[in-house]
Amino acid sequence: MRRLLLLSCFMLFSVKALGNHTIDKRTFAVSNTIPPYFFANGQSGIQYDRLTAALAKQHMSIDHIYLSPNKRAIRQVLSKNVDCLINAPDNLNDLYYTRSLISYQNSVFTLASKAIVIENVNDLASLSVMGFQNATQYLGSAFYDMAKGNPKYGESNSQRSQVMMLFSGRVDAIILERRIFDYYRNQLKFKLDTGLATREHPLFSQAPRKIACYDKSLAEKIDLGIAQLEQEEATGKLAPGG
Template sequence: MYKATYFAAALSLALFQSPAVATADEITILAGDLPPMFNADGSGREAEIISTVMERCGHTVSFEIQPFTRHWKTYASGTGDAVATVPVGMPLGGHQSDVYIQYQNGVSFLTDAGNTYGDLAALAGHSVIAFMGASDILPGLKDAASSFKSYKEVADQIGQSRMIFGKRVDAVVGDGMIFAEYNRQLREQSGDLMFDPNQGVTFQAIFEPSSYGMNFRDAQLAEDFNRCFAEADAEGAIEAINSAWAERYRETLGTQYLGH
């Protein structure tokens, strides 16, 4: 869902550092707080993939969860053995793995609203909200935004759920699984809400999937990860993890999330 165009300059300042080689069996991995990819307790779709792969190689992992994008900067400063969810080609130092996960961005909207959004042009004349920095990241969004009735980017993603259920916006642009998880969290909140959080939501994929790798300070760990990921993928373990997580949000995602 994210690329590093506007973080690259700051991060490149830290690349002069000599990488520390991890020698312990337990690998510390920096990860962004992006439920359900990474939850605060270190669980999640992406966490499960990484743990499965590393354990196959004989390594155990511990995740240090930080606000998304900060985890890149923390790694660049010299902390941790590896960092997750790195856009392909991002100049972050160390050794980048092969692609191990994809996110799927698209449009989420109230099912009963009677609209459908097959592409960005279909959003013309509608009120749209997106994650912070989306217009610099998602292809075509910045140019299309001028045709929207209104367009706003917010860092508080559960706030996006509040706005769609409260009918303050027509559509939310972002990763479908992440949005569905925040909807789930909102439904579980106690207290009176001024809207019905149980309204049906539909997700439609309109962007190409975003691919991510991991960066390791130790080249051997990167090689291990690539080898063990390929083995796990060939055996169907990665597909099984992705499908199981998509199934949790089937009511919203349908079959739009990476075909799962």
């Protein structure tokens, strides 16, 4: 009888211990594919890996990532069909935010051979410039004013096309995130000469990328996981993710 009681206690303890380490799987939405941050398979990329590491700190994991246009991604979370929105814009009602998971660095890129001097946004006013889609909504009022007054300013929903336009000489400058530029520059090296020297003009501040969830406690857990990841990076245990 005593042996049976001990066995029952051991089994109960084992079940509780196992329960404490159960992985909590969550769903996320992000606006389409943004290599090298997220790739088309939804299961790889710089930001994907960083999110996976942060979630693991809180015994969580990614169940599925939905690649959706901006507005649809927001609706998926607001309707509670998806747990959290990656790269959430500020001030979405009824959602709870984490700290920044990673920062993007938007920059101006030109060909060095053109020797273009760009020290501020106003220097773009006389150039042919191709920005990323909705760049005027993200890069400040001075950039917005420049774009509206520049008949040679345009926007593209294809970062790949932007890079091709720069290296083919079709535009003087492009506005693109630094890692995205490097990715497509490498991808296109067999299609055109992307080995040409370029200049980066860092006119813009880093852009934090936060996660927003419909559940407050979930957002707090993810936020804590990001904080733990940052602490490990600060102490040198991991390479920083940007």
